[in-house]
Amino acid sequence: MDIRFVTAGGGDVVAVMATEGGELLGAGKTLDTAASGRIAKAMKAGRFTGGAGQVVDVLAPEGVDYARVLVIGLGKPEAADGLAVERWAGHAVKRVLTSGAEKLVLMPDALPGVSKAEAGSHAAMGARLAAYRFDTYRTKLKPEQSPTLTAVEISMDGTAAAKARAEVDAAVVEGVFFARDLVSEPPNVLYPQSFAERLRDLETIGVEVEVLEPPALEKLGMGALLGVAQGSAHPARLVAMRWNGAASKKAKPVALVGKGVTFDSGGISIKPGAGMDEMKGDMGGAAAVAGAMKAVALRKAKANVVGIVALVENMPGAKAQRPGDIVHTMSGQTIEVLNTDAEGRLILADAVWYVQDKYEPSAIIDLATLTGAVIVALGHENAGLFANDEDLANALIAAGQTEGEPVWRLPLSAAYDKLIDSPNADMKNIAGKPVAGSIVGAQFVKRFIKDGTPWAHLDIAGTAWKPGPYEDPISPAWATGYGVRLLNRVIASRFEE
Numbered sequence: 001m002d003i004r005f006v007t008a009g010g011g012d013v014v015a016v017m018a019t020e021g022g023e024l025l026g027a028g029k030t031l032d033t034a035a036s037g038r039i040a041k042a043m044k045a046g047r048f049t050g051g052a053g054q055v056v057d058v059l060a061p062e063g064v065d066y067a068r069v070l071v072i073g074l075g076k077p078e079a080a081d082g083l084a085v086e087r088w089a090g091h092a093v094k095r096v097l098t099s100g101a102e103k104l105v106l107m108p109d110a111l112p113g114v115s116k117a118e119a120g121s122h123a124a125m126g127a128r129l130a131a132y133r134f135d136t137y138r139t140k141l142k143p144e145q146s147p148t149l150t151a152v153e154i155s156m157d158g159t160a161a162a163k164a165r166a167e168v169d170a171a172v173v174e175g176v177f178f179a180r181d182l183v184s185e186p187p188n189v190l191y192p193q194s195f196a197e198r199l200r201d202l203e204t205i206g207v208e209v210e211v212l213e214p215p216a217l218e219k220l221g222m223g224a225l226l227g228v229a230q231g232s233a234h235p236a237r238l239v240a241m242r243w244n245g246a247a248s249k250k251a252k253p254v255a256l257v258g259k260g261v262t263f264d265s266g267g268i269s270i271k272p273g274a275g276m277d278e279m280k281g282d283m284g285g286a287a288a289v290a291g292a293m294k295a296v297a298l299r300k301a302k303a304n305v306v307g308i309v310a311l312v313e314n315m316p317g318a319k320a321q322r323p324g325d326i327v328h329t330m331s332g333q334t335i336e337v338l339n340t341d342a343e344g345r346l347i348l349a350d351a352v353w354y355v356q357d358k359y360e361p362s363a364i365i366d367l368a369t370l371t372g373a374v375i376v377a378l379g380h381e382n383a384g385l386f387a388n389d390e391d392l393a394n395a396l397i398a399a400g401q402t403e404g405e406p407v408w409r410l411p412l413s414a415a416y417d418k419l420i421d422s423p424n425a426d427m428k429n430i431a432g433k434p435v436a437g438s439i440v441g442a443q444f445v446k447r448f449i450k451d452g453t454p455w456a457h458l459d460i461a462g463t464a465w466k467p468g469p470y471e472d473p474i475s476p477a478w479a480t481g482y483g484v485r486l487l488n489r490v491i492a493s494r495f496e497e
């Protein structure tokens with residue numbers, strides 16, 4: 001889909017803004033005057049109150065060139081932010097994507113907290129994000145199911161600033177789409193080796209990509225990562241992606257680490273059958289890291305960033321690890337595996353150690369669909385945040401707010417850490433009792449973070465994908481791409497020159 005900024009023009013459909021109380025904003029008012037008040041009349045007849053996402057669909061009003069006018073609510077004007085504009089544009093695109101219309105014109109207005117230029121760029125961002133589809137395997141789409149929209153024009157005066165912002169945002173959208181695609185792919189297509197191959201493609205945009213295979217992983221001593229992979233016919237991969245955008249190549253990078261379990265059956269501690277298909281998305285952390293690398297490379301971020309993804313399939317094959325096995329990690333610490341379904345922390349243990357050992361990063365942010373417990377605690381609205389560093393935690397909280405990918409901080413402490421002490425090894429991979437599951441998972445990863453390294457862990461089990469009723473116009477698919485915008489923003493605000 002083509003996005004253009006124009007100062008005047010026409011199309012099949014036009015969308016204008018209205019706020020709570022049913023007030024049309026500037027562009028809508030002008031249109032309503034041309035239509036001799038017919039748009040306002042339709043709003044009244046439709047009991048339109050201007051609530052966020054409310055739509056009045058006016059067909060063929062006299063006096064205007066458009067066949068269809070969409071009045072879309074933003075909610076309270078003082079509360080409307082850039083994300084509200086994105087959702088406004090997203091609603092418009094969702095309405096017309098398969099409607100037969102080819103060209104949509106968006107007419108954003110400035111709001112109390114959003115400048116005209118910001119409104120324009122957010123409208124472009126929302127339109128792009130809302131047009132996402134994962135149709136790769138749908139061979140029999142009916143005409144009415146197929147997108148017809150080919151162009152969106154953002155009509156406003158003074159397009160230059162909005163256009164410049166939108167160009168940077170387009171890079172971020174590419175990253176979000178990359179992550180959504182990876183999470184959506186079925187597990188017979190996306191497994192460690194094929195995932196690694198897709199990451200190789202990032203070389204074309206200037207990312208250095210290194211793929212480590214089992215012999216190298218064995219040599220490094222990654223017994224925890226290899227233990228998870230050993231029950232699968234698909235061997236493990238660890239992929240390191242580097243973007244060196246800082247003035248000095250030697251400046252310490254920020255490290256992003258992602259859990260990439262391409263399918264989590266639970267292993268010998270097998271999961272129940274219902275809903276097990278969703279475990280194809282258990283690589284959402286790795287997808288977020290891959291998407292963030294794509295975004296920073298495309299927008300040529302002035303920062304050194306290293307992205308590490310640990311890729312395995314957790315299966316109950318004849319060679320699978322058993323509950324009771326004890327594995328040696330790269331760090332030298334041993335782990336008693338009491339539940340093979342607590343596999344994410346095992347692969348992260350070796351991945352975060354590797355990144356510290358090899359790159360001495362200035363900070364580490366890991367992302368993982370780690371625990372069902374985080375969904376119990378926070379639902380699908382917030383990711384769980386754990387951190388040993390206040391500044392890093394606060395930067396993530398702020399970035400989550402602006403990007404619509406919120407995080408909620410949960411505690412760490414020595415008392416929780418004790419729960420994973422084992423009499424048979426240095427630690428066990430689950431607590432003795434089912435308490436504070438997300439915190440215990442975070443404490444486990446923390447045992448592999450060296451003292452003095454700022455670290456944050458994001459448990460994204462509830463946000464990497466979402467069940468149906470949580471429809472959001474700027475996140476139209478099951479896979480959200482959660483984490484890409486958040487990481488990109490944190491890199492821009494805290495790690496960029």
Ligand code: BES
Nearest residue numbers: 282339341342369370371372373430461
């Ligand atoms: N991948 C799952 C966590 C998960 C659950 C992600 C639901 C998304 C939706 C993880 O590997 C897992 O199985 N965790 C266990 C840990 C337990 C055995 C300590 C869990 O949450 O039940």
Ligand code: MN
Nearest residue numbers: 264341342343
């Ligand atoms: Mn599991």
Ligand code: ZN
Nearest residue numbers: 261264282344
């Ligand atoms: Zn898992």
